[in-house]
Each structure stands twice: as structure tokens, then as C-alpha cells.
Amino acid sequence: MKYLILLLVLVSVACKSDKQSKPDYKILNSESKIAENQDSKSYEIMKTQCYTCHNPETEHDNRIAPPMVAVKMHYMRGNPTEEEFTQSILNFVNQPTKEKSKMKGAVSRFGVMPYQKFNESNIKSIASYMYNYKLDKPEWFDEHIKGEGMKPYQQRGNQRQKQKRKGPKQKGMDIAMATKKELGKKLMNTIAEKGTAEAVEFCNLKAIPITSEKEKQFNAKIKRASDKPRNPDNLATAQEEVHINTFKEMIANSESPEPIVEKNNGKFDFYYPIVTNSMCLKCHGEVGETIKTETYKTIKLKYPEDKAIDYDANQVRGIWHIEFQKDKS
Ligand code: HEC
């Protein structure tokens, strides 16, 4: 299976190799200073040419190659100079063989790195970048090292200058989507495992804690506001209702909604619609139709003032209202 994936990746890499040998630096050039420029380029080259397999964001069980930081760890053994480090990376990449490998465990797990023709000066810049900068570490990395009986890895190098700060729109979207994903995943699981009525219990008890966890993670205030709330605490303010109506219009006209961002004294207020799909109708649709009468009894018991019914799919159920501070640079 792993080989198959590797092969597929390789084929897809091969197909776009023309483009990859000339990554597009225009975006970077306009923003970064000259000194940092070469390093940003090297980082971009590494991302396009190596991260297809050596990606630090791949989950532990889906890996098809070790993350780059693991490669660095093994190649930094014995404290090489930058020249020596670069040479040994180059030596392997130019002609990967089992004999040359410094990562026997990886070879037996993933097979030897498939040979690919890379531009030699690109490999040198990647190696130099690896030597001089801290590489992104997967979340599972430290635990994994410990499991293999190795000492924690103190990585040498500078912190990479972040390319571009995320704009408030992007940041708001990240927070909204992360929260949505977490709520949605747990809700689906609960419905699948225990049925809709139990899932009402879940929303009742867990919607708030999951949201607060995300608030801590992102250092933001997260609210789901509705003009027809189930939980009266989620009733939209006058300001929120204005935005709900704007989004309703956009959705009704089949426009894809753009987030609304307001700036107030160094703080951002981000708004984005929460739109129904057919799954939501099990609890927000029509009673006796999409909502089972039994389920609605449970809902009414917990939310005697419930207004959140009679929705159809693809309607604005409410909005995300997310507040966060302006990023400090
Ligand atoms: C098609 C997938 C793939 C791509 C793309 C890829 N690698 Fe690898 N690489 C692997 C696999 C799998 C291993 C682990 C097996 C091994 O060590 O040979 C590996 C291991 C390595 C090792 C350690 C070898 C050892 O065992 O000592 C180095 C160094 C390395 N890669 C460098 C690179 C660099 C630099 C790039 C980008 C220019 C790159 N790789 C791109 C799959 C890939």
C-alpha cells in the first residue's frame, strides 16, 4: 500500500516537474527583504520538491516518508559543518541507495527514496536551508522520538521569518472552520452511534465546551448567533442581525458569501454565515417531517423557547461572530 502511494505521488510529481523546476517567486519578491529572499526561495523549493513526501503536516499513520526534521536529525549526527551536511544530503539525493542510508528504519518502513532527477543547486540551497533554519516539526514528532527510545531532539537553526501575516479575513475563517469541523465531527459521530435524540443531548452539553476550547486555542471570542435561536443565549444582537440579513440576501441570490470584517479599536469582528444542509434538518427542520416527534420532545424539554425550526437546506441558520485582537508583529 505504502509503495503504491509513493508511486502515485511520484507519478504526479513527475507530471508537473516542468513547472516545479521553476517555482514562482514573484509573490515572495515583492514582500521580503533581499537577505531573507534566498532563504524564502529555498524554503519554497523544499516545499514544492520535497514536501510531497516529507510533509510535516502528514499524520503519523499516513506517512509515506519521514518528515524533513527527522532527516535533519539523522544528518546532523556528529555535528557536521554546513559543507559536510550539504554534501551528505546531496550524495544521497543524487543516487539514493540502501547502503548510503543513514535512516535504516525509514528504509525498511517506506522503502528507499525513489530516485528523481533534481537540480543540484536546488538541493544545495535546500540543504543549506535545513542546516540554518528550524524545520517545522509534526505534532507527533516528540512523542515518536521518545517511543523509539531516542533523546529529545534539540534542533539547531534560526526561526524562519513568517512570510506574510494572515489577514483578519483569513484568520477569522481559520477559526470558524476549525470550530465547525470539531462540532460537526462530534455531532455526526454521536448521531451515527447513538441516534438523533442523544445527539441533542450532545449539542446541549458539548457545543459550549468545544467552542470554549477553540477560544483558548485561538485567543478569540467565538459566538454562534441566530435570529431564531434554539438556545436563547445565542440570540443575535441588532448588529448581528443586520449581517444575518445581508448573508441571507447573498445566499438567496446564490452568491458565495464573503466574510464581513469590522475593525474596532485594534480589535476585529468577523462575521460569516452558518448555512444548513440536509443533515441539520433532523433537528432544525419541520416537526413531524424531518424532525421526528420524539426528537422534538427532547429538544423542547431542554429549550422550551426554541425557535430554531422550519429551516430548509441551504438557508442561513445563523452566523459566526468571532472577535480577536490585531496580530502583533
Ligand atoms: C516521492 C517521495 C519523495 C520525495 C519527493 C522526496 N523524498 Fe526524500 N525520502 C523519501 C523516502 C520514502 C525516504 C525514506 C527512505 C530512505 O531513507 O531512503 C526519504 C529519505 C530521504 C533522506 C534520508 C535518506 C537516508 O536514509 O539517509 C534524505 C536526505 C532525503 N529523503 C532528501 C530529500 C530531499 C532533499 C527531497 C526534495 C528535493 C526529497 N527527499 C524528496 C521519499 C521522497
Ligand code: HEC
Ligand atoms: C442532533 C440535533 C442537531 C443537529 C443535527 C443540528 N443541531 Fe444545531 N443545535 C442543536 C441544539 C440542541 C442546539 C443548542 C445548542 C446550545 O445549547 O448551545 C443547536 C444550536 C445551533 C446553533 C446556535 C444558535 C442556536 O440556535 O442556539 C446553530 C447556528 C446551529 N445549531 C446550526 C446547525 C447546523 C448548521 C446544523 C447542520 C450542520 C445543525 N445545527 C445540526 C441541535 C442540532
